[in-house]
Amino acid sequence: MNKIIKNVRINGHLSAIVIEDGRIAGVGASVAAWPGAEIIDAKGLTALPGLVDVHVHFREPGLTEKETIRSGSAAAAAGGFTTVLAMPNVLPVVDQEGRLKEQLALNEEKGLVKVGQIAAITEDLTSNRLTKLAELKAIGAAAFSNDGHGIQEAQTMLTALTAVKKVNGLLTVHLEDNGLANGGVVDPKAGERLGLKGLTALSESTQLARDIELVRATQARYHVAHVSSKQSVDLIRQAKLAGLPITAEVSPHHLFLDESMVQADDPNYKMNPPLRSKEDRQALIAGLLDGTIDLIASDHAPHTADDKAGSMADCAFGIVGLETTFALVYEHFVASGLVDLETAVAWLNQKPIEAFGLQNAGQLRAGDPADLVLIDEKTTFTIDPKDFHSKGKNTPFAGQKVHGLVVTTFVNGEAVFSKD
Ligand SMILES: NC(=O)N[C@@H](CC(=O)O)C(=O)O
Ligand SMILES: [Zn+2]
Numbered sequence: 453m454n455k456i457i458k459n460v461r462i463n464g465h466l467s468a469i470v471i472e473d474g475r476i477a478g479v480g481a482s483v484a485a486w487p488g489a490e491i492i493d494a495k496g497l498t499a500l501p502g503l504v505d506v507h508v509h510f511r512e513p514g515l516t517e518k519e520t521i522r523s524g525s526a527a528a529a530a531g532g533f534t535t536v537l538a539m540p541n542v543l544p545v546v547d548q549e550g551r552l553k554e555q556l557a558l559n560e561e562k563g564l565v566k567v568g569q570i571a572a573i574t575e576d577l578t579s580n581r582l583t584k585l586a587e588l589k590a591i592g593a594a595a596f597s598n599d600g601h602g603i604q605e606a607q608t609m610l611t612a613l614t615a616v617k618k619v620n621g622l623l624t625v626h627l628e629d630n631g632l633a634n635g636g637v638v639d640p641k642a643g644e645r646l647g648l649k650g651l652t653a654l655s656e657s658t659q660l661a662r663d664i665e666l667v668r669a670t671q672a673r674y675h676v677a678h679v680s681s682k683q684s685v686d687l688i689r690q691a692k693l694a695g696l697p698i699t700a701e702v703s704p705h706h707l708f709l710d711e712s713m714v715q716a717d718d719p720n721y722k723m724n725p726p727l728r729s730k731e732d733r734q735a736l737i738a739g740l741l742d743g744t745i746d747l748i749a750s751d752h753a754p755h756t757a758d759d760k761a762g763s764m765a766d767c768a769f770g771i772v773g774l775e776t777t778f779a780l781v782y783e784h785f786v787a788s789g790l791v792d793l794e795t796a797v798a799w800l801n802q803k804p805i806e807a808f809g810l811q812n813a814g815q816l817r818a819g820d821p822a823d824l825v826l827i828d829e830k831t832t833f834t835i836d837p838k839d840f841h842s843k844g845k846n847t848p849f850a851g852q853k854v855h856g857l858v859v860t861t862f863v864n865g866e867a868v869f870s871k872d
């Protein structure tokens with residue numbers, strides 16, 4: 453059935469959205485009625501294009517006690533996300549054609565939102581044997597990544613980038629030099645204070661410096677996942693000035709937290725890469741504002757309560773993010789007056805769509821899939837993990853008061869989440 457959403461705020465003006473056969477048929481103040489359409493009164497709520505997250509971990513198959521495609525995609529919908537890209541570090545790893553076909557079928561069957569799939573770039577995420585990129589891309593891999601692991605050998609990265617270029621693909625990288633990381637769990641400064649092993653930011657930036665030379669040589673499309681340090685921002689800025697095909701993402705926790713806020717040995721603050729210094733955080737914000745960093749991605753990394761129990765010394769790395777990202781971005785960037793809503797939304801819709809060349813995600817334009825979200829900009833609410841649809845409850849943002857409440861999320865014109 454066709455729908456018309458009326459009394460909806462778009463770019464500050466009251467407007468209406470017509471949805472026909474799952475697509476946006478029209479947007480505009482003059483669209484008052486549409487024959488035979490179901491009328492939805494948005495009562496002045498703000499409409500945004502459905503948000504896009506290019507970095508999530510749904511743990512199915514193999515680790516479903518942490519998350520399933522159903523629970524993860526319910527979290528996405530509740531967070532205003534209509535398209536997400538899932539990382540391949542499930543069990544078994546998505547590193548061969550049969551696995552990818554099976555994973556795409558599972559994502560389609562169980563996903564409440566559009567769940568795209570990233571395939572591994574090497575077998576098992578840690579070997580030096582490349583996966584079959586051409587075949588994986590033809591089957592539907594959205595990109596390639598060994599997220600969770602850095603690529604240790606320059607030679608492996610060179611062959612990976614050469615192969616990525618050949619298939620006109622995209623590599624999204626987790627930067628981590630195992631020798632420099634040396635089993636660390638927090639930034640060295642926090643480590644000193646708390647008696648925990650430090651993980652130096654050089655582990656990220658030295659590998660990035662190496663990779664930039666390899667991107668210069670191969671001209672392959674290269675995307676930096678979860679940038680955490682000033683050095684990395686500076687390297688990406690220079691690489692972009694040199695015209696290299698590099699994009700980058702930053703996670704909300706690296707934008708809104710720093711190591712000085714880790715006051716105790718608390719697993720809610722353990723993620724990879726770890727929170728860095730105040731100066732690093734300021735450089736990440738500056739990098740996002742000047743376009744060096746293209747977009748925001750949650751790195752939603754759910755774990756069980758058991759996996760996140762005890763000390764940061766040995767609990768799992770990772771926190772959830774799908775249900776807090778939009779509100780945190782809204783609160784810290786939009787409500788604070790730093791940027792307008794359109795700029796913030798671009799980091800969560802247009803920029804990820806462009807960086808990953810996504811074909812099936814809507815941007816709230818006539819003809820696009822009707823992927824959209826209705827937001828309440830006025831109501832203050834408190835982040836409470838008890839409200840999460842995700843099985844993962846670990847977040848350092850619990851108790852924070854924020855704005856930017858997701859009220860309804862539509863995928864292809866169908867409501868997949870409604871706040872009761
Ligand atoms: N970010 C994390 O701390 N953890 C991720 C892996 C990753 O994104 O590197 C996970 O899969 O749990
Ligand atoms: Zn990672």
Ligand SMILES: [Zn+2]
Binds near residue numbers: 509600
């Ligand atoms: Zn990740």
